[in-house]
Amino acid sequence: MSPLPHVVSRRSVVAGTGALVLSFALSRHAFAQQPQEPQNVGEEPRKPIPQPGSLKSAPRLDAWIRVDADGRVTVFTGKAELGQGIKTALLQIAAEQLDVPVGALTLVTADTARTANEGYTAGSHSMQDSGTAILHASAQVRALLVAAAAQRLGVPAEQLRTGDGRISAPDGRSLGYGEVVTAEMLQADAAPQSPLKDPARRTVMGRPVRRVDIPAKVTGGEAYVQDMRLDGMVHGRIVRPPSPGARLRDVDAAAVERLPGVLEVVRNGSFLGVVAEREWPCIQAMRRLAALAQWEGHSDFPDAATIDQTVLKLPSQNTDILNTQHMGTPQGRRFEASFTRPYQMHGSIGPSCAIAHATAEGLTVWTHSQGVYPLRGALAEMLQLAPDKIRCVHVEGSGCYGHNGADDVAADAALLALAVPNRPVRVQWMREDEHRYEPYGPAMVAKLSAVLDQGRIVDWTHDVWSNTHSTRPGAAGNLLAALYLQRPFMPPPPVPLPQPEGGGDRNAIPLYKLPRGRVTHHFIPDMPLRVSALRSLGAYVNVFAIETFMDELAAAAGIDPVTFRLNHLEDSRGRDVITTAAEKFGWSRPRDKRPGTGRGFGFARYKNLGAYTAVALDVTVDRDSGAVRVTRVVAAVDSGDAVNPDGIRNQIEGAILQSTSWTLYEAVGFDRETITSRSWADYPILRFDGVPDPVEVHILDRPGQPFLGTGESGQGPTGAAIANAVADATGVRLRDLPLNRERVRTALGPAPAARAG
């Protein structure tokens, strides 16, 4: 097998001859030339002036807003639509501040040739980073246009009105934005202050504007990267090893290359793929190739049944992220509890997909990656191409819920595309690829203890053990394919994500007012299974632990769990969501407590920085089968300035149902050599028969306040509320996730008589 052909020789790239010029226009903005991708937006501001949101890293106004001479207005964001509705919300912000209708705006999302580098679309950051930047940039652009019009019309700016993309004077004269804009006007850096519209005068923000992407999605439009059909496009599939640790010994590639329609078998070390003219023959060729491949070796996985013990035994780097234990000596009764979570998967319904096109000019990759710039950097390193020879364009994919196979399949497509230059290669993973090879949310353990004295918590400790929650690219060694190449790349050493956002320790510090405590993050560098960011990172487990432990303590104190929370919470916005959820749920109403039914409550402020979410819900527990069903859910959320209340509601509803699925059903299966969760049959998730009757979401809008990240905020409170409701229904406290039928049945035991909890 010949080595992987490259479009450009390594020497020319290393020597930096710069002979290749990309066919697409590179942005004239400074940010487009930045060769390195900052891992977090805003880490290194270019200006000492504090700037809101992503203006920190991309301060130029025309990085966000451009006005053409014909009046067309284009909004740019480095964030990507993941199904969270960000396109619509960002358009609403721009429309409001610019006084241009949503429908008249064009939005360009994450694209290394066109948009700012906003890192990853992750961590519920899009509204805070990009929404804030667009808010301020739009307001400033409008002011610049008005100032120019004032000069042209000889009318003070204060007397001019804007609407529908026009500026009008009291005397009836008016100018379109395109008539007053100049080439230089928007090349300026944003000013520190923005003339934001008074929230009371808003007509677009704060309204449930319909999602701009839904009509195409429900009418068969080309809505996803999976749907793209480029001229001359061919199809690729990858043969993954039977075990992640296996290496390819031999394969009769020629036998597959002889199949009709097969263009190329690509082998580089243990990376094995096939390219064919059409998709179904490509899949058949991939299967033939898989049958012919001879592998050796395998992973050496720990025992899945005792993964929590393995997690506790692995070497860890321990950091106290909070320690106030010098504050007195606690008196009272001490309680302890231990919580576990298995590996869980993102489980996108649509397996990951990318299209790569290699030409003499360079490589273009259409991808549903959450970070086009970091992906570009990783691809450049893997392929030994200069970053400016690669363009990564975000196109929507199936929902990802974190770092799934999106980047990996982009690397697969790039490797295959270089083998068949000038033909766009579309690669979609098979279901079993997605299940077995996506990076999972890590297995975790949390141990909590508290001292209770006269109904108050007087001491609190929280120890959490976890792998990293980000192995996202930026480095080639974070791309799956790169691990299998003849000259493989090593994953960079994992590092803990720093507080205050944190990774495994995200939300490990309670928001409650506690006089004394210690919170320790036990960061485990060794990764038995490949892991990365799954929606909410460690917050799901930490909030699950804190909020179920709060219920245990409330029960021990003989205090209602909602009251107990309020007794320990000073944050007024947190108190508001708790009381709203409790009121709307009817928590204080007398209830008819029937056997097998229970109710539970959960609360958190995501990352202690983002949205506040409280969830109250009812469950039924079937004693014979062990099945838990969530029957009714009421949630309250404070996302700060609620740009699109229906979008927030949609996200919270989704978080509640997805967290219900995690909490009741999900655990990645593996034996000592490989992953055994290969399909939905081996990794059951929520279906319609487990869906609650009503789910109500109440929004506490805070117009004019900062946007608070919302997308991940419901995961933890929901999981905790379910466990609390199961305890309420059965008297038995379950602390190991998931609360599946076997666990519930085992915990309840054979006797129908109630047991004391």
Add this chain to the structure above:
Amino acid sequence: MITLTVNGRSHEVDADPATPLLYVLRDDLGLHAAKYGCGFGQCGACTVMVDGRAVFSCVTPIAALPGRQIKTVEGLGTIEDPGPMQRGFIEAQAAQCGYCIPGMMMRAQALLEQNPAASEQDIRDHLALNLCRCGTHMRILDAVKRAAALMRSARGPDAGTTVATDGAAR
């Protein structure tokens, strides 16, 4: 050559008769709505209608389909003139990523064509074969109930006898 009738139009398809319908729809006929999700008939993202019944197109070979009526989301209406099922989903804003939605729509369409008065429980039972990972289930139920109401009103006042008993016409 195999002749397939899709959304009322006849197509000559040059493909191996064992090819699953899904790939012919997407790659030969340019109909993108049906999606690849699992290839095993476990998730329903590929659901289309054949002779009025919902089928998994990822496991249905085209050899079985000549002479049968295949319907996809593209046959329910257009972006300019969406049909009742599509309007139901738009009105309910029943999508997050939306990847599962075309499959949901076709299974729901098959149900409502057979039983215009389907109850919420009927809808839940039928849609249980289709997976949604974003957790859009509540909105999907709302959308299908809206679609049922739109279909009933389109059939005129006599259709009042088929109104569901569980408030489907909310």
